[in-house]
Amino acid sequence: MLSPRVVRPQAHHGSASAGSSSSRRHMVDADAANACGGVPEWEVGLPSAAELTPLSQPLVPPALAAAFGIGPADAGALPSSLDARFLHDSPTSHLSSRFDDYDEEEGEGETEDAATEGRGEKKARMVWTPSLHHRFVEAVEHLGEKGAVPKAIVRLMNVDGLTRENVASHLQKYRLYLRRSRHGGVTITQPPQAPPPPPCFPRLAAQAPPQDTANRNGYCPFVSYTTSSDAIKQ
DNA sequence: GTTGCAATAT
DNA sequence: TATATTGCAA
Numbered sequence: 001m002l003s004p005r006v007v008r009p010q011a012h013h014g015s016a017s018a019g020s021s022s023s024r025r026h027m028v029d030a031d032a033a034n035a036c037g038g039v040p041e042w043e044v045g046l047p048s049a050a051e052l053t054p055l056s057q058p059l060v061p062p063a064l065a066a067a068f069g070i071g072p073a074d075a076g077a078l079p080s081s082l083d084a085r086f087l088h089d090s091p092t093s094h095l096s097s098r099f100d101d102y103d104e105e106e107g108e109g110e111t112e113d114a115a116t117e118g119r120g121e122k123k124a125r126m127v128w129t130p131s132l133h134h135r136f137v138e139a140v141e142h143l144g145e146k147g148a149v150p151k152a153i154v155r156l157m158n159v160d161g162l163t164r165e166n167v168a169s170h171l172q173k174y175r176l177y178l179r180r181s182r183h184g185g186v187t188i189t190q191p192p193q194a195p196p197p198p199p200c201f202p203r204l205a206a207q208a209p210p211q212d213t214a215n216r217n218g219y220c221p222f223v224s225y226t227t228s229s230d231a232i233k234q
Numbered sequence: 235g236t237t238g239c240a241a242t243a244t
Numbered sequence: 245t246a247t248a249t250t251g252c253a254a
Contacts, residue, residue: 151236
C-alpha cells in the first residue's frame with residue numbers, strides 16, 4: 001500500500017545525461033488518487049487505518065492496544081506512552097513499508113529494489129509520494145520540533161530502505177518550507193505541535209488539508225522552497 | 235558520529 | 245523540479 005517509489009538512475013556511462021527521465025516519474029497506487037491535486041478529500045480517502053497499519057501496528061500489539069483502549073480503527077492515533085521501546089527497527093518487514101521497484105524505465109530495463117541496492121549500484125532516487133510525505137510529517141509532528149531529527153524520523157517512519165540521508169534531505173526542505181510559510185504570509189495549516197494534547201499522531205480526520213500548498217500534479221511537496229531573499233534566514 | 239544548512243550536482 | 249551530495253560549522 002504505502003509504496004514510495006524509487007527511480008533508478010539510468011546506467012548511463014560517461015556523461016551522465018541527467019534529466020532525460022526525470023519527467024517519467026509517476027504514481028500508480030492510491031497515492032495518485034489521494035494526491036492533493038486539489039481534492040479536498042485528501043486526507044479522507046487516503047491513509048486511514050490501512051495506511052497507518054504498517055507503522056502503528058507492529059508498534060502497538062493488539063494486547064497493548066486493548067490495554068490502551070485503542071483498536072485497529074484507531075490506528076491513526078498512537079498512545080501517548082509510545083516511546084522508544086516500541087520504535088526500534090523490527091524485522092517485520094512485511095509490516096513495514098518498502099520501496100517499490102520502479103520499472104518501465106525507458107532505457108535499460110533494469111529495476112532494483114531499494115533494499116537490494118547494496119550491490120555496488122548507484123542508489124535509487126526516492127520519490128516522496130504524498131502518503132510517504134504524510135508519514136514523514138506525522139513522524140515530525142509526533143517527535144516535536146526538538147526531537148524531529150533525521151535519525152529519529154527514520155526510525156519512526158519505519159520504511160524499508162529509507163535512509164537517514166533521505167530524511168535529512170527531505171527534512172531540510174521541509175523546514176525551509178515551514179519557515180517560508182510562517183514568514184511569507186502564507187498561513188499554513190500545519191500546527192507545529194499542539195501544546196496541550198499529548199504527543200501522539202494526529203488523527204487523519206483531524207488533519208488539516210494541505211490543499212493550499214497542493215500542486216495540481218498530484219504531488220504535493222512543500223511548494224517551492226526557493227529562498228525568498230529575506231525572511232527565511234536564520 | 236549526528237545535525238543543520240547552504241551550495242551544488244544529478 | 246525533486247532529490248542527492250558535499251562541505252562546513254556546531
